[in-house]
Amino acid sequence: MKQKKSSRHITSLDSLGLSNRRESRHPFYQGETEPVTLKGQATQAVGHIFDLSPLGVALLVETSEFHLHESVQIFFHPLSELPFSLSGKIVHKTPMTSQGKIYLRYGIQFSLERVHTNEVFLSLIQENGYPCHGESFRPSGEGITPFSFSERLFFSVYHIYAKGVILSISDRCKWILPHMRLALSFSLPGGRHFEVKGEVQPFFYMSEGRHHFYFVYEHPSVSFLQAWSEYLVAFEPNMTPKMLRENGFQVGSLQQAFHVEPVQNNTQLPSREAFYPAFSGGLAVVKENISPDHTRYILCKLGTYTVAYVGIRFATAGMPLYLVHSDLKAQLFTGGSDTRYMEIVGLYMNGDAKLVDFFLPLLQHLVRIGLQSHSLMIYLECAPPFRKVLARLGFQEISPSHTSIMVLSLTRLMQEDKKMVGESVWNQLYEELVSYMHKSHPEEARS
Secondary structure (H helix, E strand, C coil): CCCCCCCCCCCCHHHHCCCCCCCCCEECCCCCCCEEEEECCCCEEEEEEEEECCCEEEEEECCCCCCCCCEEEEEECCCCCCCEEEEEEEEEEEEEEECCEEEEEEEEEECCEEECCHHHHHHCCCCCCEECCCCCCCCEEEEECCCCCCCEEEEEEEEECCCEEEEEEECCCCCCCCCCEEEEEEEECCCEEEEEEEEEEEEEEEECCEEEEEEEEECCCHHHHHHHHHHHHHHCCCCCHHHHHHCCCCCCCCHHHEEEEECCCHHHCCCHHHCEEEEEECCCCCCCCCCHHHCEEEEEEECCEEEEEEEEEEEECCCCCCCCCHHHHHHHCCCCCCCEEEEEEEEEECCCCCHHHHHHHHHHHHHHHHHHCCCCEEEEEECHHHHHHHHHCCCEEEECCCCEEEEEEHHHHHCCCHHHCCHHHHHHHHHHHHHHHHHHCHHHHHC
């Protein structure tokens, strides 16, 4: 009996022995009409794209009035509502018959710079930027190509600048052209998404099967630019807001990049020489009868970098106080001996950040600590220019002088008294925190 020949199973494309050739252009098939306007030195005509790549385009045009080596301008007007134009030179011209009609096929090489090293590519941008390290938290972009029906393109972000980003895409994608205008959606860690328009710059770099190009924003929103700064501070080692500001970046609140760490031993504190007193703490006269052992410190970090540290101290009625003068003691501490208060006795920061970069998330952490320690009030000291700021955040002034003693009632917060700050500040600053405390400590909420 003749043995049946076993069927061949294809386990991978490599098993077929095909060449590793990659198509250098994208062909347009019949029905894919992509009209463009071709303008030369003395004539203008409408043509249709025959094939396309980031280096050039082939057009079918009825007229033969364009000449070899002539410089031309190509006007693309795709359905994406983002028309653009670019210049090039005719390098090929041949007659071609399509559906019984004779056309001229023009091969046009774009005016762009194709570089062969990453160093040269980065030098063409002429501004300082920062690379994205790692793959787990790398931002990405996506958009719809203007030359194909709803084909979605996905990009990786490799470098971030104040005015744009370096994007990369597989070299199998032939849609990215110099001076092309794209509408992209960027996704950043933390669930943030932004829509932005921009233009592809006329220089490319190809490495490891990917096209790299510089995408410059057109009228980006402030929140979008600030989100890039927050990403860099959070994920780039030792990145500081000062470095970003010096290179033209927009820096706003860095809440998602901020965290605190407790100091187990005061010897772990940064050198006092590099830090200076901020608006709270360090302003009152230190009382000799208060031991520094009573103060606990926490480090304030933006990403991996320490920008400040703050001292907190817990006191009960009858204990010596750091901030509050003795003549105020009787009217402030009216509870029993077990009534607890929290004092902010020192906030020191360095010049690599501004207070506005992290104060709101720091205040949230301090309020959380105060609530979890069963304190009724938080006291801190500030210079006069900051009184209105703290009053807007719910603090009340109790001791005006060359410095002011300000107090925040944690009892009113737990009672959800929104009148102390107003609806907008409450929603932004305290609502989530108070809700968390009610869920984690329901017995305190009832009392």
